[in-house]
Amino acid sequence: MADAEAAGQADAVLLAPLSEDTFLHNLHVRYKRDIIYTYVGNALVSVNPCRALPLYSAELVRAYLARPPYQLPPHLYAITATAYRWVRDRNETQCIVITGESGAGKTEAARVCLQCAAVAGEERGAAGALTAAGTLLEAFGNAATALNHNASRFVLFPTRHTPHSTAYV
Numbered sequence: 001m002a003d004a005e006a007a008g009q010a011d012a013v014l015l016a017p018l019s020e021d022t023f024l025h026n027l028h029v030r031y032k033r034d035i036i037y038t039y040v041g042n043a044l045v046s047v048n049p050c051r052a053l054p055l056y057s058a059e060l061v062r063a064y065l066a067r068p069p070y071q072l073p074p075h076l077y078a079i080t081a082t083a084y085r086w087v088r089d090r091n092e093t094q095c096i097v098i099t100g101e102s103g104a105g106k107t108e109a110a111r112v113c114l115q116c117a118a119v120a121g122e123e124r125g126a127a128g129a130l131t132a133a134g135t136l137l138e139a140f141g142n143a144a145t146a147l148n149h150n151a152s153r154f155v156l157f158p159t160r161h162t163p164h165s166t167a168y169v
């Protein structure tokens, strides 16, 4: 229980009182424990850790795919798994909107979402191919700026088509 409290509130909507101060304090508490994802209702806030954290694996993708939303801690996998289920089960096109200032981690977040979708679709080698394609595009289209040593200087509009004939962006 004390541990859960020390980890902050997983969904900022449940903060009492909810204010800018308590919201930022909650993100800070979680960030100090390497918990970079926090829900705000059905949106996800991600804080750039600026270092590699052991938060990503195919096993974890499968765990998020196997559970309903909100049963596991906030994660990009939960967002992507929910979108994937809507594509698979309801044949509805889904769009994941990722926004933030330069260097916030949008490109990394998009990569995580696409890798999750590749694992979800059981496409062998797709996750690796996506990473390789991203690295190649970034070699031509990225540059260092004051805010980000690897800033995207081009527009990337990844669209993933599934056997269900819907696009996954």
Ligand SMILES: Nc1ncnc2c1ncn2[C@@H]1O[C@H](COP(=O)(O)OP(=O)(O)OP(=O)(O)O)[C@@H](O)[C@H]1O
Binding pocket: 048, 049, 050, 051, 052, 053, 100, 101, 102, 103, 104, 105, 106, 107, 108, 109, 148, 150, 151, 152, 153
């Ligand atoms: N989840 C993460 N884990 C570890 N490092 C990260 C993560 N997200 C971002 N970073 C680090 O921050 C850097 C900047 O992230 P990224 O390029 O994704 O930002 P961006 O929002 O796409 O920036 P820009 O709009 O300038 O292109 C990355 O090169 C990486 O070093």
